Amino acid sequence: MPSAIRSGYATLLPTSIGGLRMNIYNCIEYSSASDTAVKDVFSTLRNTATLVGKRQFLEDLSIGEEEYMVDHFSDVPEARKKNGQWKFRTYLPGSYTSSRSVIVTALELGISVSNKGKTAIQKEIKLHKDNSKEVKSDYQKALGVVTTLHKIYIKLDDEEQNSISSLIREKL
Numbered sequence: 001m002p003s004a005i006r007s008g009y010a011t012l013l014p015t016s017i018g019g020l021r022m023n024i025y026n027c028i029e030y031s032s033a034s035d036t037a038v039k040d041v042f043s044t045l046r047n048t049a050t051l052v053g054k055r056q057f058l059e060d061l062s063i064g065e066e067e068y069m070v071d072h073f074s075d076v077p078e079a080r081k082k083n084g085q086w087k088f089r090t091y092l093p094g095s096y097t098s099s100r101s102v103i104v105t106a107l108e109l110g111i112s113v114s115n116k117g118k119t120a121i122q123k124e125i126k127l128h129k130d131n132s133k134e135v136k137s138d139y140q141k142a143l144g145v146v147t148t149l150h151k152i153y154i155k156l157d158d159e160e161q162n163s164i165s166s167l168i169r170e171k172l
Contacts, residue, residue: 024045024063024064024065025064025067025068027041027045027064028065028068028092028096029068031093031096032093032096038099038118041099045099045103046114049103057103058104061104065086065092066086068092069086069088069091073091076091079091102122102125103121105125106124106125109129111124111125111128149164
């Protein structure tokens with residue numbers, strides 16, 4: 001596998017996109033310009049993660065995404081939250097964020113992404129999550145429902161609370 005090259009704010013690496021070297025920023029740009037970029041974007045992100053490792057990959061994502069947002073949305077006030085942070089999920093291209101999410105989730109769960117397609121990784125993630133799910137008893141489920149109901153109930157006006165109370169008495 002070809003080696004990665006550190007340049008500027010992100011890792012550059014060989015990709016299938018026109019034989020060019022692409023960094024995270026360019027990967028986001030390519031994703032936003034092409035509806036058919038999903039496989040190339042996923043491959044590029046997967047290869048970067050494989051070459052540089054989880055810690056460096058997450059750092060490269062952060063830097064590349066920040067640069068992209070500054071270059072494309074610095075004059076769009078709606079692109080920032082009230083606290084000044086970027087609304088990445090809203091403004092980054094969907095094919096990029098989807099690929100990014102799958103790879104980051106796999107890395108966080110300790111699943112290797114090397115030489116695997118997006119669907120294969122998604123299946124491994126699902127399998128990992130299904131195997132680690134805690135089985136709740138009916139009592140625990142009922143407690144969860146009651147807690148959620150209470151959170152909503154206290155926000156209702158008196159008439160709505162009375163209606164819900166009557167319904168609960170009727171059903172229980």
